[in-house]
Every structure is written in structure tokens, then in C-alpha cells.
Amino acid sequence: MIRRRTLIALLTLSAVYAGCKKDGAAGGPAGATSGSAGPGAGSGEVVVGHYASMTGSEAHFGQDTDKAIRMAIDEVNGSGGVVGRKLKVVTVDTRGDAAEAANAVTRLIDVERSVAILGEVASSLSLPGGRIAQRRKIPMVSPSSTNPKVTEIGDYVFRVCFIDxxxxxxxxxxxxxxxxxxxxxxxxxxxxxxxxxxxxxxxxxxxxxxxxxxxxxxxxxxxxxxxxxxxxxxxxxxxxxxxxxxxxxxxxxxxxxxxxxxxxxxxxxxxxxxxxxxxxxxxxxxxxxxxxHFAPDAATPKAKKFVADFKAKHGVEPTGLGALGWDAAMVLVEAMKKAGGFEADAVRKALSETRDFEGVTGKITMDPQRNANKSAVVLKVVDGAAKYETTVEP
Amino acid sequence: MRWLVRGAVAAAVLAGLLGLARVIEGGLMEYAQRVLLLAGINVILAVGLNLINGTTGQFSIGHAGFMAVGAYTCAWVGQHLAPGVAGAVGAGAIADAISLNAALVSGAVTAALAGVIVGVPSLRLKGDYLAIVTLGFGEIIRIVFNNWKALGGATGYSGEDPAGLPAWTTLFWVYAWVVVIITVVRNVTFSQTGRSLIAIREDEVAAEAMATPTTRLKVVAFVLSAAAAGVAGGLFAHLQAGIRPEDFRLEKSIDMIVMIIVGGLGSITGAVVGGVFMAVALELMRDLEEYRLVLYALLLILIMILRPEGLFGSRELSFGWLRRKARGGEPAS
CATH class of the missing domain: 3.40.50.2300 (Response regulator)
Structure with missing residues (x-):
């Protein structure tokens, strides 16, 4: 009796599981030992990994960043991709948990075969994730982790925001x-x-x-x-x-x-x-x-376009975190283009040479500590909305 | 003579483990290895917690606190011990192994001390009261580390190296400690002490009337359980390459309780299965993206409806049971 009920339950579960499984994710993982070709070799889509808190108490941050990253990569693909290859974003959830953040980055490298990694928003999750990216020598760009310790990890960890x-x-x-x-x-x-x-x-x-x-x-x-x-x-x-x-x-x-x-x-x-x-x-x-990092109402033409596109697609104004997600993706894409491919060390070198990149959140230059050297804005809250007040230069 | 046989068995088990670990490290991608490492750490946590929550029937919901004490001690001791050890025996795998195990033992000792401090006054309490005391302890520990500037405060501790603590947590050492903890807990459970612990769980007043020193035995079980959590914390610290107070929130204690309840309260085998389940289930459901937490919760509800006593109930998987099963004889007890 129990056996039968268990069987039914298992069948239901596997049906749900199969139903929820995304088409793109089908097919087993390419095992680490499956061949000599490194990630990014071949001619198909190239995977850019994103690890973010898609669930949990800071889910709003992760979801906003993810939407903006996907917009940026769609735009790049629309104009021909990078060196003739289309990019694909794979997002892995961290649940806002440090052990899961490390799992997520390892998974992005081993299972999804990412050539580079974007994330996290929270510094406390970028630290465990960044340590793994550094050890595995895969470039990582954090959109919005502002704790100084994040980029101190090593030469493969970058960020496009200012620090605390x-x-x-x-x-x-x-x-x-x-x-x-x-x-x-x-x-x-x-x-x-x-x-x-x-x-x-x-x-x-x-x-x-x-x-x-x-x-x-x-x-x-x-x-x-x-x-x-x-x-x-x-x-x-x-x-x-x-x-x-x-x-x-x-x-x-x-x-x-x-x-x-x-x-x-x-x-x-x-x-x-x-x-x-x-x-x-x-x-x-x-x-x-x-x-x-960014004021939607006092923006450059580039930022205005981003805000308009985001609003058209998602129905709400992007937050600063979204804007930084877009910039992180674009800085990475620029570096890949400059490197002429996806080889990790070449991309790392190109990232460290980012100069005056015109992003949504301002001009981005990587300093020798791999932090973005850029201005900050001060916003004033007026009638339930944040309005631009002034810009403060570094 | 008996000692000789036992020593030989232990050596054989460790050698087999070492061989297996080498094979896995060579053939499996790092992601799968990471999940296996987390599973091993969970098993240590669950088997330890099961001794107090399952066998003795005293409900602790603050074990993340003991894990934190062990993790911080182990990380700190490891940092300060490693240069000396490397100087004495030369840097390499042997120096790492000595530093790690010395650090883990110190983590277990401080966690056990914390267990004594919490256990002695509070184990006179029963049921819900003990749960509240341990809950409070877990929170206090976290807040202490949050404000302890020398250990990194809220940012957490990751040693001197910006790349974090050394990656000492290897498959061999995790599973060697799994073997040690399971052996100790098994031997306690099936000894006279273990029988007394079960008596306390079943009826504390009756046990007391039979001259069982209930408070002392409860403290012993509690301290052993805290020491196991300390070892798990130390292994976790060197796997993550850094720890912060937020890693040891109440949710972590709840996770441990879920492990032993899913596996079957009071069963060591159950605790092992529950620990592995906790580490593997969420990772296996990665393809579901955000829905995996929904399915995970559903899975837990289904297990509780279909098997309220947990996957193993209070049964154990033992050599004797396997032999009986193979003979097709009488049903297992």
C-alpha cells in the first residue's frame, strides 16, 4: 500500500520536474573530462554565467540585475555577437547563501562551461564566488559589490561600481x-x-x-x-x-x-x-x-535609451543595480571584443585595460586595483521618487 | 589481539578512503566534488545532532552556534599554526594535514567547551525550555562574532591572504572525519550509556527512578554533539575559504533539524541519508531555476506525509541486518 503511494508520488514529482525543466538546459553536462576543447572553443553559443540572488530576501536586487544583463546580451547578439559568436546568459540562483554562491560559481564553470562570470550584487556573496573564479582563473565582473575586499581577492576579479x-x-x-x-x-x-x-x-x-x-x-x-x-x-x-x-x-x-x-x-x-x-x-x-551609481532623470543619451528600453520591456524603471548589471555585461563584452576571443587570460588583460568606457552609469576606467574609477550621484527623494541633485567626482 | 584487529580494520578503511578520494578527484568535475564535500560536512552535523535530538530526545535548535565556534577556532588556529608546521616539516600535503587536523581538534574542543557552558545549566530544563535556551545561545554566538573586530566582525574571517583560507578541506579528510564521528556516535549509542540515553528519551522520570544520572548523561551527549558540529564548522570554513557570522544563522540550525527528521529521528543511518539529501537535493534541482525551492518544500511535505517517521524511522542499516536480509529470514527489527 505504502509502496504504491510512494510510487505515485515519485511519478508525479518526476512529471513536475520534467515539465519545469527548461528546453535549453536539456542534455547532460559536458563533463570536465569530455575532451581537450576548453570553454569558448567551437562555433556555437558562448556561455556567460551570472550568479545572483533570484530568491531570498535580496531577490529584488538579483532579478533587476539579471533583467538588465539579459537586455545587454540580447543587444550584443542583435548586432552580430562577439567575433561572430552569439552569447548566452545562464543564471544560477544563490538564495542569498554563501555556500550556494560558491556552488553556483563552480557549477557555472564546470557544468555550464562559462567563459566569464557576472555577479554578485552582495559583497558577502561575491567574496566566496570570487575566490573560486580566481582559483579557476575565470574572469569575474561584479556589477555592484562595493566592499573593498572583493577585488583584493586577485587579478581575475573586477567590478564596475565604486567602493564603500x-x-x-x-x-x-x-x-x-x-x-x-x-x-x-x-x-x-x-x-x-x-x-x-x-x-x-x-x-x-x-x-x-x-x-x-x-x-x-x-x-x-x-x-x-x-x-x-x-x-x-x-x-x-x-x-x-x-x-x-x-x-x-x-x-x-x-x-x-x-x-x-x-x-x-x-x-x-x-x-x-x-x-x-x-x-x-x-x-x-x-x-x-x-x-x-546612477540617476535615471539626469542621464546621458545612452542612459536615457537604457531607461526607455528597460521600461518598454519590463514596465518599471530600472534601479541603479540594473544599470550596473548592464554596464558589467557591456564592459565584459568590450573586453572580449578587444581580446578577439574568449580565452580567459586575454579577457582578463583586456578587462584591466578598460579606459573611459561609456556606460549607463558614467565613464568607467579600471584602476590598478580592478575597481571602477567613476563619479557618484546624489539623489533627493521628492514626492515618492528619487530626483537627481548633484554629481560628486572622485 | 582485539586492538590489533581493530587497528588493521581502521587502517584498511582509511587506505580505501584515500584510494577512493584520489580516483574521485581525478575523474569528477570540481562541482560534483564540492557537492560531495558539503554532503560529508552535513553528515557530520546530522550524525552529531542526532545523538542529542534523536537518541536522547532533547531538542536543540542552536547547533549553528557550536558550528560557528568550531569554524572560527579552526580557521584562526589554522592560520597561526600553518607557518610553524610548514617550517618544521616542510610545506606540502603533510604539513597541511597536520595543520588541518590540529585546527579541527581545537575547533572540536572549543565547541565542546561551549557545549559544557550551555549544557550544564540548561539541561536541567526539559522540552521546549531547552529549545529556547539553545536558540538564544545560537543567536548570542552569532552576535558576538558579528562584533568581534579581530575576527573580521560582520565581514567575516578569511585569514591574512586576500584569496582566503587555504583549501584544506579535501574529500579524504572530510570522509575520514565522517568515519571517525560515525564510529564514536555508534559506539556511544550501542553502549550502556546509549541505552541510558534512550531511556531518558522514552521516560525521564522512570530513568531517574532507576538511578540513571540523567543530567550528567544529557550533558555528555550534548557536548559530544557540539564537538561534532565544531568539526563540521572547521571543515566548512576551509571549504568556503572564509566564514562570516551570517553563515551560522538560525536557518542553518533548522537545516540540521530537517536533515535528521527527513532521515529518521534516532537513526544514525537516517542522519547520514538526511545529510546527503540536504546537500544533493537542491543542487540536483538546479534546472528548475526559481521553482526548485517550491519543489524542495513539496518534497519535504511529501516525505512527512508518506513517512512521518523519516526515511529510516529508528532503524539502522547494519551488517547484522544485511546478513538477516540476505538469509531471507525473520524481518528486521
Missing amino acids: PFQGKVMAKFAKENLKIERVAVLKDQKSDYSIGLADAFKAAFEPTGGKIVVEQSYSKGDTDFSAQLTAIKNTDAQAIFVPGYYTDVGAIAKTAERLGVKLILLGGDGWDSPDLFKIGGNAINGAYFSN
């Missing part, structure tokens, strides 16, 4: 020079290295200019009550609060601040960049400023 210390400097400079603010309170997420790194960088840049950090408070990602911290800040003479967190917490913090009558300017970084910030924060988030 620069972002902290940008907001410190903006607060001091544009907003004429002297006294700032810091409210950071003690669980996130991103938030702590940004807070430290802000402090290091703000204090030498004569500014003062009057109080430092912290919360933990996922907290729902911020009234103790905000009351403590209210009792100081701070003029602004620097909140280098992610959008869900920032929205809730803005709400609580409004309820408690804390009328200080909120400042933040690129973790704020999601339409959900305005959904959660509502009116309370209006008047806040955050640094970002």
Missing part, C-alpha cells in the same frame, strides 16, 4: 558643502558589513572637515522598532541622520522618525535604491538624500 569608502566620502562632502551640515547622528545596521563599512567611511571623511558625529546608534536588519534609537538621536543637537542601511529598514526608520517628530534630514547610500523604499517610507522619506 568612496561612497562614504561622497555623502560626507555633500553634507558639509552642499547642505552646510555640521553635526550628524549615525544609525547603522550592526549586522551588515556594508552598513558598518559605510558608516566608518562617512565618519573618517566627515570629521577631518570639522564636522562632528554627535551620536552613534545601531539596529539589526529586520528590526521593527526603532523608537529607542531615534529618541536618543532626538535628544542631541544633530542636524541630520546618516542611515547606511537597506531600503526595507530605512523605510521603517523614516516612518518612526516622522511619528516621533524627529525632523532631521536623512542621508544614505545605494542600499536605499529600490521602489520599495517609497512604498514603505511613504511621505516620511521625502526630503532625504542618498548617494547612488
